[in-house]
Amino acid sequence: MIVIYVITALAIILGMFFAMGRGVSGPTLYDRVLAVNAFGGMTVLMIAVLGFLMSRPDFLDIALVYALINFIGTIAVLKFFEYQDLGKRSSFSETPK
Amino acid sequence: MSRALFLIFFLGLVWILLSGHYTPLLLAFGAVSCLIVWFLSHKMDLVDHEGHPLHLQPIKLFMYWSWLCAEVVKSNFDVALRIIKPSLPIRPRVFTVRTTQRTELGQVIYANSITLTPGTVSIDLRGHEIEVHALAEDPANSLLTGDMDRRITAVERPQPEDPKAGQR
Amino acid sequence: MNVVIDIVSAVCLIGGSAFVVIGGIGLIRMPDFFTRLHAAGVCETLGAWLVLLGLLLQAGWSMVSVKLIMIFLMLAITGPTATHALAKSALHGGVKPKHLDDN
Numbered sequence: 429m430i431v432i433y434v435i436t437a438l439a440i441i442l443g444m445f446f447a448m449g450r451g452v453s454g455p456t457l458y459d460r461v462l463a464v465n466a467f468g469g470m471t472v473l474m475i476a477v478l479g480f481l482m483s484r485p486d487f488l489d490i491a492l493v494y495a496l497i498n499f500i501g502t503i504a505v506l507k508f509f510e511y512q513d514l515g516k517r518s519s520f521s522e523t524p525k
Numbered sequence: 526m527s528r529a530l531f532l533i534f535f536l537g538l539v540w541i542l543l544s545g546h547y548t549p550l551l552l553a554f555g556a557v558s559c560l561i562v563w564f565l566s567h568k569m570d571l572v573d574h575e576g577h578p579l580h581l582q583p584i585k586l587f588m589y590w591s592w593l594c595a596e597v598v599k600s601n602f603d604v605a606l607r608i609i610k611p612s613l614p615i616r617p618r619v620f621t622v623r624t625t626q627r628t629e630l631g632q633v634i635y636a637n638s639i640t641l642t643p644g645t646v647s648i649d650l651r652g653h654e655i656e657v658h659a660l661a662e663d664p665a666n667s668l669l670t671g672d673m674d675r676r677i678t679a680v681e682r683p684q685p686e687d688p689k690a691g692q693r
Numbered sequence: 694m695n696v697v698i699d700i701v702s703a704v705c706l707i708g709g710s711a712f713v714v715i716g717g718i719g720l721i722r723m724p725d726f727f728t729r730l731h732a733a734g735v736c737e738t739l740g741a742w743l744v745l746l747g748l749l750l751q752a753g754w755s756m757v758s759v760k761l762i763m764i765f766l767m768l769a770i771t772g773p774t775a776t777h778a779l780a781k782s783a784l785h786g787g788v789k790p791k792h793l794d795d796n
Binding site: 439442444450459465466491492496506 | 702717726740744760779785788
């Protein structure tokens with residue numbers, strides 16, 4: 429199984445290189461954010477596979493936290509682009525009282 | 526009140542599943558954290574009908590999920606073939622689909638399912654219309670049959686328990 | 694029995710990594726932003742699911758599999774949300790979807 433884990437990890441690294449290429453060459457800013465998001469998703473898988481490869485399942489906690497941070501980071505960056513401010517309430521999150 | 530109990534129950538479940546240690550000290554820490562999180566989300570007015578999908582039918586929801594998984598697998602193979610073909614056979618298009626769900630949660634499930642299926646991405650949601658970007662004709666046509674829309678509407682209960690749901 | 698599970702999980706892992714690489718290739722090859730969203734979708738749906746399924750088969754019934762299922766749920770819920778947020782804010786930011794033909 430070790431060989432399979434190594435092949436999977438190498439394939440994910442290849443995918444990460446492709447995402448990084450898009451992040452470097454992306455014509456618009458949103459392409460770069462998309463590349464970072466895809467890169468983060470691959471990193472979660474990478475951490476999980478590495479945890480199995482080194483038979484240290486504790487890595488899965490880190491992968492879980494990384495998935496969360498990836499999502500929150502993407503949303504925060506997009507909110508900053510959209511409203512130029514992280515603290516302002518967005519128009520669709522206000523409920524009429 | 527039942528919503529608060531539900532929230533605390535699920536938070537405790539997540540704590541117990543993630544920690545893996547069952548000493549009294551750590552369990553007490555977990556209980557305290559659950560109460561703090563409940564207090565904060567109560568202050569932020571987050572404990573409402575959206576967080577507790579009691580107006581969905583669980584069995585039909587699981588049936589919908591398994592159908593959705595099959596759809597996602599099928600369209601993944603479709604999009605992957607389009608990517609690796611050297612001629613890159615894509616014809617992107619934008620169109621709108623109408624939603625027939627009564628609640629906001631149903632609409633969210635619909636839009637998220639559209640996005641989860643590769644080949645179609647929901648890019649905007651106004652009122653009862655979702656604007657969809659599709660990679661080619663086939664994914665667009667399979668969405669335009671309205672199959673997914675019907676299935677999600679069937680997941681919702683005929684009579685929403687919360688009368689405020691759906692008219693916000 | 695063990696051998697069967699090993700083979701199935703190896704197939705899942707290799708298939709998942711193939712989808713991740715195909716998604717990466719799509720990220721490079723696609724002509725405009727909105728079509729790249731679909732390529733990224735391939736990586737983070739079936740690619741991620743198959744890799745996690747392969748690991749889940751190796752883990753068996755333990756705390757590890759619970760965590761893998763939690764990662765799966767997290768990816769399945771946050772993935773489309775992030776993609777939709779990206780598409781919507783790109784649309785508001787002035788990126789126009791490219792039509793290769795008019796209809």
